[in-house]
Amino acid sequence: DIQMTQSPSSLSASVGDRVTITCQASQNINNYLNWYQQKPGKAPELLIYDASDLATGVPSRFSGGGSVTDFTFTISGLQPEDIATYYCQQYDDHPPTFGGGTKVEIK
Amino acid sequence: EVQLVESGGGSVQPGGSLRLSCAASGFIFSGYAISWVRQAPGKGLEWVSGVTGSGGVTYYADSVRGRFTISRDISKNTVYLQMHNLRAEDTAIYYCAKDQGPAAPGTFDYWGQGTLVTVSS
Numbered sequence: 498d499i500q501m502t503q504s505p506s507s508l509s510a511s512v513g514d515r516v517t518i519t520c521q522a523s524q525n526i527n528n529y530l531n532w533y534q535q536k537p538g539k540a541p542e543l544l545i546y547d548a549s550d551l552a553t554g555v556p557s558r559f560s561g562g563g564s565v566t567d568f569t570f571t572i573s574g575l576q577p578e579d580i581a582t583y584y585c586q587q588y589d590d591h592p593p594t595f596g597g598g599t600k601v602e603i604k
Numbered sequence: 605e606v607q608l609v610e611s612g613g614g615s616v617q618p619g620g621s622l623r624l625s626c627a628a629s630g631f632i633f634s635g636y637a638i639s640w641v642r643q644a645p646g647k648g649l650e651w652v653s654g655v656t657g658s659g660g661v662t663y664y665a666d667s668v669r670g671r672f673t674i675s676r677d678i679s680k681n682t683v684y685l686q687m688h689n690l691r692a693e694d695t696a697i698y699y700c701a702k703d704q705g706p707a708a709p710g711t712f713d714y715w716g717q718g719t720l721v722t723v724s725s
Binding site: 529531533535540541542543546547552584586588591592593594595596597598 | 639641648649650651663665666699704708709710711712713714715716717718
C-alpha cells in the first residue's frame with residue numbers, strides 16, 4: 498500500500514496566519530491527491546482534489562500544490578471556522594490511503 | 605441535493621455480524637461508485653470497501669477481505685456493507701461516501717453522517 502505521511506500532526510496559529518501542511522507519498526502518485534477537512538463530530542468534507550483543484554463551494558483561501566510525491570495544503574488567512582483536522586488521501590493505486598491527519602487549532 | 609444516510613450500526617459481540625445500509629438521493633445512483641470509510645475512536649480515516657456505479661466490481665481493504673461484503677440495490681438507491689466475524693478492531697464510525705466517478709474508489713465528494721459500530725464483549 499502507498500504510505501501517506503502528513504506533517505505536522507498538529508499546529509496552533511493565529512487568526513489571519515498562513516498555514517501550510519505537507520503530505521509525502523511513499524511513491525509517485527501522479528497528482529491523484531485529495532485534501533479533506535473534518536470538523537469535530539462531523540463527517541469529512543472534500544476541499545481539494547487532484548492536488549490543486551478546489552471543490553465546489555470551497556473558499557479560495559484554501560489551496561493545494563505539489564507533484565509526484567510531495568504535496569502541500571495552504572490556508573492563506575486562517576479563520577476561526579477552519580478549526581479542524583485535515584487529511585490528505587491518494588487514489589493513484591488501490592487501496593486509497595489517507596495521511597494521519599493534521600489538527601489545526603487557534604492560538 | 606446529494607444525501608447519504610447510513611443506518612444499521614450498533615453494539616455486537618466479537619464474532620458477530622451486522623449489516624450497514626447507505627440510502628442515497630439527489631444524484632443518478634448508478635452513475636457513481638460508493639465506498640465505506642471508517643474511523644476508529646480518536647483515530648484517522650481508513651478506506652474499507654467500494655463498489656462501482658453498476659455494482660459489477662467490488663473492492664476491499666486487506667483488513668476486511670473475506671469478512672465484509674459490499675453490495676448495491678439500484679432499485680432502492682442503497683448500498684450495503686454486510687460484516688461478519690467482527691473483531692474489536694472493527695470498532696469505528698462507518699461513513700459511506702460518494703465518488704466523483706463511476707469506477708474505482710478515488711475522490712469522495714459527498715459523505716454521510718456516519719454510523720457507529722462497537723464490537724465488545
